[in-house]
Amino acid sequence: MIRSLHIAAKDLKAEFRTKQMLNSMVIFSLLVIVIFSVSFGDLLGNSKIVTQLAPGVLWISFTFAGMLGLSRSFAGELENGCLEGLKLCPVDRSAIYNGKTISNAVIMFLVEIITVPLFAVMFNYSINGLAGLAIVIILGTIGFISVGTLLSALTVNTRTRELLLPILLLPIIIPVIIPAVLATGKMLANGDISDISGELRLLAVYDIIFFIIAQLVFEYAIGD
Amino acid sequence: MSKKSNQNNLLSILTAVVMLIATYMIFFSLPIMRDESGEILDNSFNIFYFHLPIAITSYLAFFVVFVASILYLKKGTHNWDVLARSSAEVGSIFALLVLVTGSIWAKATWGWYWIWEPRLTTSLALFLVYLAYLLMRQAIEEPEKRARLSAVFGIIGFASVPLSFLSIRMWRTHHPLMFGSQGSGGGGLEGTSLQLTLLVNLIAFFLLFATILSYKVQNEKLQEIITEKKQALP
Numbered sequence: 001m002i003r004s005l006h007i008a009a010k011d012l013k014a015e016f017r018t019k020q021m022l023n024s025m026v027i028f029s030l031l032v033i034v035i036f037s038v039s040f041g042d043l044l045g046n047s048k049i050v051t052q053l054a055p056g057v058l059w060i061s062f063t064f065a066g067m068l069g070l071s072r073s074f075a076g077e078l079e080n081g082c083l084e085g086l087k088l089c090p091v092d093r094s095a096i097y098n099g100k101t102i103s104n105a106v107i108m109f110l111v112e113i114i115t116v117p118l119f120a121v122m123f124n125y126s127i128n129g130l131a132g133l134a135i136v137i138i139l140g141t142i143g144f145i146s147v148g149t150l151l152s153a154l155t156v157n158t159r160t161r162e163l164l165l166p167i168l169l170l171p172i173i174i175p176v177i178i179p180a181v182l183a184t185g186k187m188l189a190n191g192d193i194s195d196i197s198g199e200l201r202l203l204a205v206y207d208i209i210f211f212i213i214a215q216l217v218f219e220y221a222i223g224d
Numbered sequence: 225m226s227k228k229s230n231q232n233n234l235l236s237i238l239t240a241v242v243m244l245i246a247t248y249m250i251f252f253s254l255p256i257m258r259d260e261s262g263e264i265l266d267n268s269f270n271i272f273y274f275h276l277p278i279a280i281t282s283y284l285a286f287f288v289v290f291v292a293s294i295l296y297l298k299k300g301t302h303n304w305d306v307l308a309r310s311s312a313e314v315g316s317i318f319a320l321l322v323l324v325t326g327s328i329w330a331k332a333t334w335g336w337y338w339i340w341e342p343r344l345t346t347s348l349a350l351f352l353v354y355l356a357y358l359l360m361r362q363a364i365e366e367p368e369k370r371a372r373l374s375a376v377f378g379i380i381g382f383a384s385v386p387l388s389f390l391s392i393r394m395w396r397t398h399h400p401l402m403f404g405s406q407g408s409g410g411g412g413l414e415g416t417s418l419q420l421t422l423l424v425n426l427i428a429f430f431l432l433f434a435t436i437l438s439y440k441v442q443n444e445k446l447q448e449i450i451t452e453k454k455q456a457l458p
Contacts, residue, residue: 147380150376150380151377151380154373154376154377157364157369157373158360158363158364158373159363159364159365160363163363164359164360164363167356167359167360168356168360168377170352170356171349171352171353171355171356171381171384172353172356172380172381172384174349174384174388174391174392175384175387175388175390175391176391178391178392178394178395179391179394179395182394182395198394199394202387202390202391202394205387206387209383209387210380210383213379213380213383217297217376217379217380220297220372220373220375220376221373221376223369223372
């Protein structure tokens with residue numbers, strides 16, 4: 001566990017030196033929200049429609065921005081043989097996975113912390129139930145990132161990795177997106193945490209199942 | 225090889241016979257369906273006898289992919305990879321057929337081709353996952369790497385499908401359960417002749433799947449032999 005924290009710390013340190021990924025992810029997720037709010041046009045005046053559309057828009061922007069980060073997560077290691085170096089580390093292979101998951105999740109959380117207030121402004125929201133929303137976003141992000149990191153490792157050795165990752169990832173994260181969108185919608189519509197217990201349970205189950213599967217298969221995904 | 229192809233021939237003849245019986249039963253031996261109030265239902269319900277067996281067979285196909293993927297990762301035997309690949313291809317065709325027959329049936333009974341109903345959407349999710357699986361196989365050139373990576377994805381994909389079903393059911397809870405006639409509660413399958421028809425169709429489609437799969441595996445192996453021979457040429 002401490003070793004995976006070391007790997008995560010290495011990734012985050014490298015990221016914060018340039019902030020390249022973080023900047024582009026934030027700007028990208030912002031752009032997604034702007035494009036959506038522009039294309040919905042007049043509909044945004046109708047608050048009933050907004051409550052139905054907005055959770056989906058929020059999660060689309062998270063997913064796309066996350067995909068951007070995930071596709072770089074392992075591909076960035078290809079330069080100068082860093083991936084080989086990582087594999088040579090005297091640690092369990094799953095420690096690499098855990099470290100990468102932690103660093104990806106941290107970056108993703110940072111993006112989300114910046115995106116959510118901007119989203120609230122653009123869609124004229126006053127966000128109630130912030131704690132519940134935070135739980136939904138945290139659980140959803142963990143599920144999304146834990147599968148995404150695994151698939152990022154899976155596609156890193158293929159020729160068309162930037163193309164392949166979204167194709168592989170999107171069908172697999174349907175079970176994250178649906179409860180996350182539902183729960184976000186309920187929380188934004190002045191819901192109580194008890195209203196979303198079903199969704200939260202499903203998200204937690206997804207997180208646990210895919211975290212365990214990833215532990216088991218990661219060493220095959222990253223190669224020898 | 226000749227023994228193997230004899231087996232295949234036998235299997236395909238058997239499949240053809242059972243398939244004919246099954247189709248005959250659907251079109252000629254079924255009694256006229258009536259609903260609770262005694263109204264005669266139209267024949268569109270008959271597509272159900274294709275639809276359900278195809279659906280179950282497609283799930284079976286992907287279960288085969290899942291098991292073969294695990295066994296490939298565990299044992300590293302090449303044959304498991306061939307099985308996984310063949311089963312995924314055949315299974316995707318079946319999954320597509322599920323969507324097609326389901327849509328036709330839906331159009332006839334509900335008036336729409338598509339409804340975001342849990343089972344339909346799950347079938348779609350399953351189909352999409354395995355399209356991604358097949359695309360991924362095409363994207364990787366090295367045979368060993370392709371086998372290993374797609375085995376990993378085969379496992380992840382199979383695990384996601386039941387979760388998809390749960391999440392979609394949550395999403396559309398208010399939707400009535402249209403397929404009620406499958407269970408004991410609905411007004412459909414009480415008669416033995418109906419159940420028998422369904423059973424024969426189920427067997428027929430299992431056999432069809434087994435036949436196509438067996439041919440497919442044989443094809444893949446032949447293709448590998450050809451590729452090897454080609455590479456051996458100067």
